[in-house]
Amino acid sequence: MHLRVVLVQPLYEGNVGSVARAMKNFGFHDLVMVNPCRIEDFGLAMASHARDVLQMSHSYTSLSEAISGANLVVGSTGKRLDTAQHHLRLHLRVPCLSPGELAEKLQGMEGTVALLLGREDCGLCSEELALCDMLISIPTSQEYPVMNLSHSAAVLFYELSRKKEQHCSSLEMARRESLDLLAERSRALLHEVRYPRHKVDYTLLMLRRILGRAKLTEREARTLLGLIKNIRWRIEATDSGSAGGKKQQEKDA
Amino acid sequence: MHLRVVLVQPLYEGNVGSVARAMKNFGFHDLVMVNPCRIEDFGLAMASHARDVLQMSHSYTSLSEAISGANLVVGSTGKRLDTAQHHLRLHLRVPCLSPGELAEKLQGMEGTVALLLGREDCGLCSEELALCDMLISIPTSQEYPVMNLSHSAAVLFYELSRKKEQHCSSLEMARRESLDLLAERSRALLHEVRYPRHKVDYTLLMLRRILGRAKLTEREARTLLGLIKNIRWRIEATDSGSAGGKKQQEKDA
Incomplete structure (x- = not known):
């Protein structure tokens, strides 16, 4: 399984650098972005020894280009969507997987999984969520459910990497x-x-x-x-x- | 189970603020620090809506004070300890648990667990590790095993909190x-x-x-x-x- 991390319109270069670092910490290298902020010194500093991940990343002007060729598109959503944003309810009527459940589903899979992480302030919009085959959400406290982007990323990479070595059988995923x-x-x-x-x-x-x-x-x-x-x-x-x-x-x- | 997060000599206020945010995201509030850096505007900004966690935190001049009264002391170590630092080998002879194994062990436990997170540059020293009842390490890539302090914290909080509550999929399963x-x-x-x-x-x-x-x-x-x-x-x-x-x-x- 190949993981492509897709940052959709990230606003802060520090977060982009931090996500790159977390990727490399867990063995992932394929970063693409849709209309990102400028990455300058601070972003590079936060990437630390993962500058290469930033340097090899690609930027696109549309999400459809960024996910092109992926066998599975997974969107990450925060809990805040459950309540307030009525227009997104439609998308949340489907069960939202936990990171562990996603990791389990991807066991033994071959192909490319695009993992979408949305904007720091408002996540992924309904049109973007509509392009996803699966939604995942990290279970957080009701009191303060909004995680920092790179923290969410680190938790997801941790879950997705930790079972990588166990799988044995591999079936061809739908193209x-x-x-x-x-x-x-x-x-x-x-x-x-x-x-x-x-x-x-x-x-x-x-x-x-x-x-x-x-x-x-x-x-x-x-x-x-x-x-x-x-x-x-x-x-x-x-x-x-x-x-x-x-x-x-x-x-x- | 009550979790006390102990930051040992954190060097960067941004990380301290980020750890506070990640704590609150996962429902933890008890933060203590040993000889921390000064927490000013940037630290508060990174804490975002978890400033209260920073404001209620306590600082001590010794680790023994910080862990006083804890039923169990858990030290977090990076992979870098496995190889180079020979004087730390002694402490690593004890099995180093994964975050998931720790979470399992703490299931149903009552009392206070002190979770020690070390300095950004060199982690916990041998005297500090000697005070720990258990060691844990997040499995990372060999290529770049050194995680950002607040990322490690987020992954650990995620694991320690995730069995406390069932996930958002409280949707009615098909009959x-x-x-x-x-x-x-x-x-x-x-x-x-x-x-x-x-x-x-x-x-x-x-x-x-x-x-x-x-x-x-x-x-x-x-x-x-x-x-x-x-x-x-x-x-x-x-x-x-x-x-x-x-x-x-x-x-x-």
Whole structure:
């Protein structure tokens, strides 16, 4: 499993440097950023002996570029989202994994996991969360749940690194293209079965999260694609008149 | 279990403030220090909403005063101690626990645990380690094992707090009846779409495994049931002749 750390619009160079240090402490080196602040002397000082991680990092202007090619996109959210921000509720109806649960799910996985860490002041916005296959949250105190960015990062890296050596069996994870195709075909299916329009986005997001949590293999993704194809084909066949339907019935008999 | 965090001669006020913040994030409030640096504006800024932890902290001139009354004294050491400093070897002959092992050992314990965190540059000295009942070390990368003081603190607080409360996923898990119904309706759907008979059992088992791994919520199970109902209804409507299909198309238009 390869971990790509994605800092979305980090505001303080000190935090960026600190995250780089924590990455290297736990054996991770792939850092990408979306519209980051400028990294100058203080950021480099905080990186300490992990300046190389900063120097090798890439910056992008959009999140979709930053996560391109990742097999799994994991978004980290703070508890503060549970209550106040109503527009984010939709995304939090899905179970939010703990770091330990995530580490367990990633056991034996091959491929790239993009771990998204949001802005220091307001985290990831709802559009960014919608791009995530899984959400994780560090269990914190109710009294003061807002962690420093690099502290959250350190805890997550600690969890993700500590089980790395134990895994034995490795199955091929579903490829990004297969997952994207699955999302596209699911949307087409919902359209074809005339699923209530106002529920389409919610249901697609829910499906994505279910499949994300299940950590689909490539084989499973292909089987699901086959199943959807079968359903759509059956609807089209019957739709195009009873002749098509009958022809198929005869073929099957 | 009551945790007392003991910073031994911390050199940088920013780290002290950061440790205070991480303490409060995980529900700990008792901070004591031995000969600390001066805590001024930057330290307070790093503490953010945990200034009260700094304000209530106590400073001592000796470690023995700082750990007075503790039932258990735990010293945290970095990997760097394993190799170079020969005079510290003696103390490392005792098994050095991982944070997770420590958390396990402290389960259900009552009393005060003093957790010692050493200087940023050289950790705890041999006399200080000699006062410890247990040593712990965070497993880090060989390449760069030296963590920032507040990062180590955050990882340790995370481990020590995480079994105290269950995670945010207090969402209603899918009921057994709903999962059984889902299996039954999926089978009916495969039958209706004339899914290749020899693949039916395999695909149903695969679906069950995917949903099982995703640990479905009751709400998600109900949405999936609704989706299947929608698809089956659509197929039946078109199957029962183009009249039904047309009627539905008109209704939708």
